[in-house]
Each structure stands twice: as C-alpha cells, then as structure tokens.
Amino acid sequence: MLTEAYMQRALVAALLLAPLCAFLGVFVTARRMAFFSDTVSHAALAGIAVGFWLGLSDPTIPMILVGLAVAFAVMWLKQKTDLLTDTIMALLLSGSVSIGIIMLSLLKASHGDIHRFLFGDILAVGPLDLWLAGGLALLVGAGALPRLSDLTLLTAQEEMASVSGVAVVRLNYLFVTALTLTVALSIRLLGIVLVTSLLVVPSAAARNVSRSLRQQIVLSVASGLAGGCGGTLLAYQLDTPCGPTIVLASIAIFLTTLGIKHWPS
Amino acid sequence: MNSTAPIPVASAVVEVKDLKLSFDGRTVLDGVSLRIDSGQIVALIGPNGSGKTTLLRCLVGLEKLDSGSIRLFGEENIPSVLPRVGYVPQRLALDRSFILSVREFLALRRKETRHWFWQSHRRTDAVLLENLPHLGLESLLNLPLARLSGGQLQRVLIAFSLLGQPDLLLLDEPTAGVDLPGEQTIYELISEIHRRHRMTVVLVSHDLAMVYRQASWVYALNGVICCEGTPEDVMNAESLKAAYGIHVTPYHHHHHENHPHAH
Numbered sequence: 001m002l003t004e005a006y007m008q009r010a011l012v013a014a015l016l017l018a019p020l021c022a023f024l025g026v027f028v029t030a031r032r033m034a035f036f037s038d039t040v041s042h043a044a045l046a047g048i049a050v051g052f053w054l055g056l057s058d059p060t061i062p063m064i065l066v067g068l069a070v071a072f073a074v075m076w077l078k079q080k081t082d083l084l085t086d087t088i089m090a091l092l093l094s095g096s097v098s099i100g101i102i103m104l105s106l107l108k109a110s111h112g113d114i115h116r117f118l119f120g121d122i123l124a125v126g127p128l129d130l131w132l133a134g135g136l137a138l139l140v141g142a143g144a145l146p147r148l149s150d151l152t153l154l155t156a157q158e159e160m161a162s163v164s165g166v167a168v169v170r171l172n173y174l175f176v177t178a179l180t181l182t183v184a185l186s187i188r189l190l191g192i193v194l195v196t197s198l199l200v201v202p203s204a205a206a207r208n209v210s211r212s213l214r215q216q217i218v219l220s221v222a223s224g225l226a227g228g229c230g231g232t233l234l235a236y237q238l239d240t241p242c243g244p245t246i247v248l249a250s251i252a253i254f255l256t257t258l259g260i261k262h263w264p265s
Numbered sequence: 266m267n268s269t270a271p272i273p274v275a276s277a278v279v280e281v282k283d284l285k286l287s288f289d290g291r292t293v294l295d296g297v298s299l300r301i302d303s304g305q306i307v308a309l310i311g312p313n314g315s316g317k318t319t320l321l322r323c324l325v326g327l328e329k330l331d332s333g334s335i336r337l338f339g340e341e342n343i344p345s346v347l348p349r350v351g352y353v354p355q356r357l358a359l360d361r362s363f364i365l366s367v368r369e370f371l372a373l374r375r376k377e378t379r380h381w382f383w384q385s386h387r388r389t390d391a392v393l394l395e396n397l398p399h400l401g402l403e404s405l406l407n408l409p410l411a412r413l414s415g416g417q418l419q420r421v422l423i424a425f426s427l428l429g430q431p432d433l434l435l436l437d438e439p440t441a442g443v444d445l446p447g448e449q450t451i452y453e454l455i456s457e458i459h460r461r462h463r464m465t466v467v468l469v470s471h472d473l474a475m476v477y478r479q480a481s482w483v484y485a486l487n488g489v490i491c492c493e494g495t496p497e498d499v500m501n502a503e504s505l506k507a508a509y510g511i512h513v514t515p516y517h518h519h520h521h522e523n524h525p526h527a528h
Binding site for chain 1: 289322325326327344347348350352353354357359360362363364365366368369370372373374379380381382407409410422425429
C-alpha cells in the first residue's frame with residue numbers, strides 16, 4: 001500500500017500534522033479553546049467556496065486566509081466589544097458556514113467535493129498541502145519550542161505572565177496563527193467536522209497517564225502520531241473515510257489510557 | 266563647625282498621583298494618591314468593589330489609566346521596572362486538564378530553569394531550592410498545581426514571585442480561599458519574607474486583625490483614599506466607617522491588642 005503516491009502523501013501529512021495538532025492541543029484544552037478551533041475549521045467552508053468560485057483546483061490558500069480572517073476577527077471583537085467570546089464564535093461559525101453553503105450551492109459544487117472536505121479524504125492530500133504542512137511544522141517547532149516557558153506561563157496565568165515580562169498580546173496572536181494554520185491544513189485529512197478531535201483527544205489521552213506537563217506534551221505527541229498514522233493506514237485497509245477512522249483510532253488510545261489510569265494497582 | 270550631613274530620606278517605591286479609572290461609566294478609582302516608602306508593609310483595606318484589586322493591577326500596568334500617574338522606583342515607564350516587581354493575583358484559574366507541576370511552574374520564573382522541558386529534575390530542583398531555601402517546597406514539587414490546597418497554592422504563587430528577586434511584592438488577598446491555620450502560616454511567611462529580604466510589601470486584605478498585626482502603614486480605600494496612617498491611627502471606628510460605610514467596632518483581645526473586625 002505504501003507504494004502508492006497518494007497513500008505516501010497521506011501518511012507524510014499525518015506524520016507532520018498529527019503531532020503538531022497534539023502538541024498545540026495540550027494548550028488548546030487548557031486554555032479552553034476547543035470551540036475556537038471548531039469555529040476556525042468551520043469557517044474553512046467559506047474559504048473552500050471562495051476557492052471554487054475563483055476556479056482554483058486546490059482551495060487550500062483561500063481556506064487558510066478565511067480561517068485567519070475569522071480567527072483574528074474573534075480576537076478583535078473579544079477585545080473591542082463586551083460580547084461573550086462564545087457568542088462571537090457562534091456568530092462567526094454559523095455565519096461563515098452559511099456563506100459557504102450558499103456559495104457552494106450557487107456554484108453547483110458536487111456533493112462528493114463537499115463530503116471530502118467535511119469528513120476528510122486520503123486522496124485529497126496534494127503536494128502543495130505537504131509543502132505547507134512541512135513548512136508549518138518547521139515554523140511552529142522553531143517558534144514554539146524556544147517560547148515554551150512563555151506559552152506555559154501564559155496558559156497558567158496570563159496576568160502573572162504579563163508582569164513577568166511575557167509579550168502576552170504578541171504571543172496570543174502567534175499561538176492563534178499557528179493553531180489556525182494547523183487546523184486549516186489538517187482539514188484535508190480529518191475534515192471540517194472532526195479536525196478539532198485531533199487537538200483534543202490525544203491531549204486528553206495523555207492527561208490520563210501523565211503527572212507533569214512535560215509528560216503530557218510527550219505522550220500527547222506520541223498519541224497523536226499513533227492515532228493519526230494508525231487511522232490513516234486503517235482507513236486505507238478498511239476503505240473507510242479517513243477523518244472518522246483517525247478519530248476512532250485516537251479514541252481507542254484514549255480509552256486505553258483511561259483503563260490504565262483506573263486499573264487497580 | 267557647620268555640619269551639613271544630609272538628612273536621610275526614605276525613597277519612594279510607589280508614587281500614585283490623582284489616579285482615576287472607570288469601567289463602563291462606573292468610577293472605580295476617583296483621584297487616588299498615595300506614596301509607599303521602601304521597606305514598608307502596606308495594607309490596602311476597604312469593602313468589596315472599593316478598587317483595591319484594580320489599584321494593584323494599575324501598579325503593574327494591567328489596567329489603562331483614565332488620568333493620573335504612577336511611578337515605581339521613581340520610574341513612570343512601568344514595564345521597564347517590572348523585573349523588580351513580584352505580583353501575586355487573587356486566583357489562579359487553572360484548568361484541571363493542564364497538569365503543570367509545581368516544579369514546572371516555578372521553573373518558568375528563573376533564567377537557569379527556563380529550559381525545564383529538556384532539563385533533569387535534579388538540576389531544576391537544585392536551582393529552585395537554592396533560591397527558596399526557607400519555603401518548605403520540597404514536598405510540593407511533584408504535585409500538579411491544580412490539585413494544591415488554597416494555602417499550598419498561595420505559598421507556591423509567593424515562591425514564584427520571590428524567584429524573580431523582587432524589591433516590591435504585591436499580594437492580592439493572599440489568604441482568599443485559605444483555611445484558618447493556613448492563613449496564619451501565610452501571614453507568618455509574609456512577615457518572614459519581609460524581614461529576610463527587606464523588600465517592600467503591598468497587600469490587599471479583608472482581615473483587619475492581620476492588618477493590625479503586620480502592616481506598618483494602612484490605606485483605607487473606597488474609590489478614594491478615605492484615610493491612611495499607622496494601623497493604630499486607621500483602626501478606629503470612625504475611620505473604618507468612612508471606608509466601609511458600616512459600623513466597625515474594635516474589640517479587646519486577650520493580649521490587650523485592639524483587633525478591629527468589620528461586621
């Protein structure tokens with residue numbers, strides 16, 4: 001199966017993106033940003049529609065741009081208005097999904113195309129996606145690892161971080177940018193509906209058997225890799241949709257760690 | 266012979282002039298001015314919503330002032346002097362899914378331990394315990410921060426601030442959520458830190474008896490500074506009524522100390 005080019009691309013994408021999602025997921029869950037990543041992923045539907053409207057065969061770039069626009073809109077509205085963050089995200093999520101669906105219906109997009117983006121498809125990972133995923137993994141690695149202490153303090157207590165000299169606003173924007181790009185690129189594999197699970201499930205699985213943040217990060221990345229690559233291979237073997245298969249593989253890992261946690265010692 | 270030796274003047278660590286701040290049209294601080302000299306333990310007292318926490322947040326640049334000025338160590342550019350300030354907020358709203366250990370949290374404050382992720386525990390612990398020898402943290406280092414009791418958490422937050430070797434320590438209700446024996450321990454710790462490090466301490470507190478025992482100067486706040494002075498000056502029924510808006514009676518303790526309580 002590994003001789004087929006599309007399968008190689010899907011596996012490399014899983015190898016690059018699943019650990020990235022799992023690493024960011026530790027901070028996403030701690031900062032209660034799962035709904036935020038859901039908002040960004042659903043906004044991608046509008047980006048896909050814009051891509052089709054522009055006649056692009058690969059809508060990755062408009063998907064990323066719309067995702068970033070929605071992410072920054074959430075942050076800006078949070079700062080400038082007294083609306084609740086959940087309200088802002090619900091408005092932007094439902095608004096962008098509605099725009100996307102209306103545009104796709106006017107453009108007469110096939111159900112197959114929409115289905116692929118909603119639930120992920122091994123065949124959908126193109127060379128551009130791989131280059132972007134590789135670049136992103138390098139960027140996040142080079143950007144986040146030296147700032148791991150700042151990011152950790154920001155997550156633990158934003159005000160203490162600010163007083164301790166952390167550039168809180170800049171770091172928040174950097175984190176949101178990294179998260180948005182990761183989510184947008186992972187949509188190919190996981191699909192819009194399920195992409196958030198690759199952020200949340202590995203981190204929750206690691207949480208079951210960790211006693212420190214270091215352990216949680218390492219185990220979350222390992223769990224993301226196992227779920228991402230294992231799920232991709234399973235999807236090929238069983239001829240099932242890629243996104244749901246990766247999610248179920250990740251949930252199986254979560255249940256295993258939950259069992260280990262509660263195993264009578 | 267004419268002796269011209271200068272009279273020593275205590276240096277101002279905090280100078281606040283005519284500070285005004287409002288949220289959504291509601292005035293929280295309405296022309297607050299105060300001065301805190303080096304080496305003092307200063308208590309800010311007042312009822313809920315009187316602006317104590319807001320004032321503390323202004324001191325570390327977490328709030329944007331409507332008008333007025335703040336100088337820390339004679340410097341108006343607050344970010345430039347923040348390395349000399351330790352700030353302990355009222356609460357640590359930590360998600361339980363985030364299992365940051367006490368060791369990892371404390372390591373974030375020191376340059377030598379900022380690479381905790383790659384360092385051995387032994388190396389991190391050596392730096393932490395060398396810098397905080399009297400805080401009894403050894404038994405807490407492996408525990409997740411989100412699982413500490415109120416008293417343990419306060420101890421760790423204070424330790425975090427001390428690792429920055431501050432000259433000014435700001436504590437926002439250090440005994441909130443701490444049980445009675447824990448409260449006593451925290452106050453003893455604050456007193457010990459002040460004695461050992463000779464730092465200036467500003468604390469917000471509702472515990473008037475503690476303020477009476479520990480503070481060298483008291484500001485009673487209720488949007489404005491209602492009164493200020495030594496604990497003996499401020500802890501009388503008239504001054505406290507001005508701050509709290511209710512009658513407060515001092516009572517006599519067995520040791521013949523006047524420990525006022527608001528009720």
